[in-house]
Amino acid sequence: MSHRLSTDPKSQQRCPSLALSLCASSLLLLACSAGGLGADAPADSTATATGTGATAVNGTGTTGINPSTTSTSGGGDETSGTGTTSGSGTSGGSGATGGTSVVTSGGSTTTTTATPSTSTPDTGGGNTFDVEVFNEDEECDSILDAVYRDFSETHPDFEMNFAGDVVRLNLIEPTLGPESKPVFLDTVGCPPAQADPRTCDNWTPTGEVLSTAENFDQWYRTVDGVNYEFTGQLELVEDETNPGTFVYDNSEFFPLAPEDGYGVPPTAEHLNRNYLFTTEIHVNFTYESGQTFGFRGDDDLWIFVNNRLALDLGSMHAAVEGVIDFDALATELGISPGGVYPMDIFHAERHTYDSNFRFETNIACFVPVVLK
Numbered sequence: 001m002s003h004r005l006s007t008d009p010k011s012q013q014r015c016p017s018l019a020l021s022l023c024a025s026s027l028l029l030l031a032c033s034a035g036g037l038g039a040d041a042p043a044d045s046t047a048t049a050t051g052t053g054a055t056a057v058n059g060t061g062t063t064g065i066n067p068s069t070t071s072t073s074g075g076g077d078e079t080s081g082t083g084t085t086s087g088s089g090t091s092g093g094s095g096a097t098g099g100t101s102v103v104t105s106g107g108s109t110t111t112t113t114a115t116p117s118t119s120t121p122d123t124g125g126g127n128t129f130d131v132e133v134f135n136e137d138e139e140c141d142s143i144l145d146a147v148y149r150d151f152s153e154t155h156p157d158f159e160m161n162f163a164g165d166v167v168r169l170n171l172i173e174p175t176l177g178p179e180s181k182p183v184f185l186d187t188v189g190c191p192p193a194q195a196d197p198r199t200c201d202n203w204t205p206t207g208e209v210l211s212t213a214e215n216f217d218q219w220y221r222t223v224d225g226v227n228y229e230f231t232g233q234l235e236l237v238e239d240e241t242n243p244g245t246f247v248y249d250n251s252e253f254f255p256l257a258p259e260d261g262y263g264v265p266p267t268a269e270h271l272n273r274n275y276l277f278t279t280e281i282h283v284n285f286t287y288e289s290g291q292t293f294g295f296r297g298d299d300d301l302w303i304f305v306n307n308r309l310a311l312d313l314g315s316m317h318a319a320v321e322g323v324i325d326f327d328a329l330a331t332e333l334g335i336s337p338g339g340v341y342p343m344d345i346f347h348a349e350r351h352t353y354d355s356n357f358r359f360e361t362n363i364a365c366f367v368p369v370v371l372k
Helices: none
Strands: 002-005 046-049 069-072 089-091 099-105 108-116 143-151 227-235 246-250 277-286 292-297 301-305 308-313 320-325 340-349 357-361
Touching (some): 292 301, 292 308, 301 320, 308 320
Parallel strands (some): 002 227
Antiparallel strands (some): 046 069, 143 227, 143 277, 246 357, 277 340, 292 320, 301 308, 301 340
16 A cells, blocks of 8 residues: 655755765775674674775774774664653544654654545555656756655564564675565574674574565565555755754654554553664666765664665664765775666664664765656
């Protein structure tokens, strides 16, 4: 089932011509803000990392091309902490009926409107979308169109008994699959190495974080009886203190109102928050030297550039940050300055209690790829 969340952005400014720059020596910034190696981790998990790439280091610290920095991992998963949130949510519609919802979070209020879609939901688990051809003359801006799909706790991959531990690499294939969707690879994956976080560490986790390929295929496809589809927008706002940097930052990322879709899961009734959803974004951008694109949040996050996996933050984990340095990965991604390339973003919030979501980039303009 499909619904529209129509969120009025704070501003609808079209992108100006900006000289985009970022410190060239800072090829990669990776940190885990509140978590680290979980129960499956080795006891001694302090390491010095100086490698480059585009994934996460579990624990506190950074990795970069020039300075040597230390990353120390501590225990933690999504069940640790109090999981408190501020504010409350109300909704004027539920499930397939739509309506207007007002969600108050962290002192700010977001008003969204959900209306039933005229499209026919896919009842066989297949993709209902057609990708429109990119038009270079189409005006770009810093607003990202998103598709959200709400799941219930009965889905095998959501609110699993195992709450996760660290980032897991290699859960999905490194190239984007048919219909611009990620492709299942493994149920366990591997933790990133401290010295080179784009490669697997030398310890093997025991907990499965995905169930089956069939179940994973439902994450980013609208399937009747399995999920509800909503659409909305995320606006990247230029940082007044750092011109040329565009940010979307939400430490209580709940784009769906408490009564939308399957509503608040039983484990979060005391928080009145609608967890257990996925986020899907498809855009095109013009690659220029010096560009970066960063994400900080939980849970799963995969970003493909030119159909190749550029950022791999899979599994359920505490908020983790990873930054794509396009210059450092240009050869691997097959991109050249001045070229226009697709960026495909896939996110999942699939376990209580935290929900963090932050984008930061010096790319000013994106052109949406409309999926129907």
